[in-house]
Amino acid sequence: MTDTSSTAAVDLSLYPGGTSLDADGRLLIGGCAVADLAETYGTPAYLVDEGALRRTARSYVDAFASRHRNSLVLFASKSFPSASVIGVLAEEGCGVDAAAAGELGLALAGGADATRIVFHGNAKTDDDVRSALAAGVRYVVVDNLDDVERIGRLARQPVPVLLRVSPSLDAKTHAAMMTGHDASKFGIPSGQVDDVIRRIRREPMLDLRGLHAHVGSQLLDLDQFEAAVRALAAFERFPVYDFGGGLGVRYTSADDAPSIDDYAERLVTAVHRHLGEDVELLVEPGRSMVARNGITSYRVVTVKRGARTHVAVDGGMGDNLEVSLYGQAFQPSVIDRSGPAEVVDLVGRHCESGDELAHDVEVVSPRVGDLVTVPVTGAYCYTMSNNYNAALRPPVVFCRDGESRLAVRRETFDDLLRRERLLPGTDD
Ligand code: LLP
Secondary structure (H helix, E strand, O other): OEOOOOOOOOOHHHOOOOOEEOOOOOEEEOOEEHHHHHHHHOOOEEEEEHHHHHHHHHHHHHHHHOOOOOEEEEEEHHHOOOHHHHHHHHHOOOEEEEEHHHHHHHHHHOOOOHHHEEEEOOOOOHHHHHHHHHHOOOEEEEOOHHHHHHHHHHOOOOEEEEEEEEOOOOOOOOHHHEOOOOOOOOOEEHHHHHHHHHHHHOOOOEEEEEEEOOOEOOEOOOHHHHHHHHHHHOOOOOOEEEOOOOEOOOOOOOOOOOOHHHHHHHHHHHHHHHOOOOOEEEEOOOHHHHHHHEEEEEEEEEEEEOOOEEEEEOOOOOOOOHHHHHOOOOOOEEOOOOOOEEEEEEEOOOOOOOOEEEEEEEEEOOOOOOEEEEOOOOOOOOOOOOOHHHOOOOOEEEEEOOEEEEEEOOOOHHHHHHOOOOOOOOOO
């Protein structure tokens, strides 16, 4: 063990913009002490800095509005599918990217305006299509020929649609997050696009307004967005273009990521050069909207020192699948006290060796009961939270100006049991 070094200290640049330490060195999210929130709401918990989230949304909207007259920033709701999060972002001027009926329902429940919702799904059922038509979304994104048939059959008036293109681009990211390559299950491969456009035009209930491309997620090289613009410019011109999401974020102090402004500048410049200044431009950021604005708090349950030091907390892959699914590196901290530093593996409480939150990380030497925070968990963690080992999904707490509000309550055991029919032993 060494004295607390800079790597064991909390790197505030990974935390929401409003994060600070109080006079006693306690970590404050949105002005609320994480320790107080742990008392009030328990752990693990997803803590969202509402003020920082609102500021990110406004920067996104401004970054595009100031560069392009006719733009709309749609929050990719899959990255944090909570009606409250969607509602806050809608208040700040964002529309919503909703995939299938479930996300559409959340967006409407959050107060989003249907005319600012773009509807997605690579396997839309009849019910999905009906829900989009009933809501009156801005565009339905056609992903396959069966979408054309379904919309044609179910619509009673012409539906504005975009066509999702898979533009043959191998995005530089984790294989599971590549979505614009030839082998992708999403969109129409470039070679078939002209045919599908003709097919759509034969269908009177489809009003083809433009093209869509989303080539991948956690993209750190802006050239890839420009490549997507060039790829869509190879087809006939349309009034609307949607370039999806994908902008990557920093997860650890060692990472570097482009700013929202740099991204907007590159994308809009490419759009103006290749598609013109008059098109309607849509983007669908998820991760870069929410990731840094949320953290997860845990309490240390046990520390086991042996070949490695395993620090086990009261959560894990039930609330954060990013590590086990994508090998994502996070930078946790033992908070609210100083002390010698120690290199540890932060593990969860699930029955699986892959249940790790961080590997080989330096933290203040942990003790049972300590609070641990993992920053940059605002994207896709709540999304993929699950009930492995009948774990109860954590609450979502909004923090702003020193006040906290429960946005989603903690799941209870009754919630789990409610779906069970308890077949053996029931009389009826
Ligand atoms: N638009 C479409 C059509 C998408 O499929 C996605 C993400 C987005 C926008 C938002 O992309 P973002 O800005 O967040 O990169 N489960 C993975 C992420 C999968 C992303 C899927 N699509 C994860 O946990 O990292």
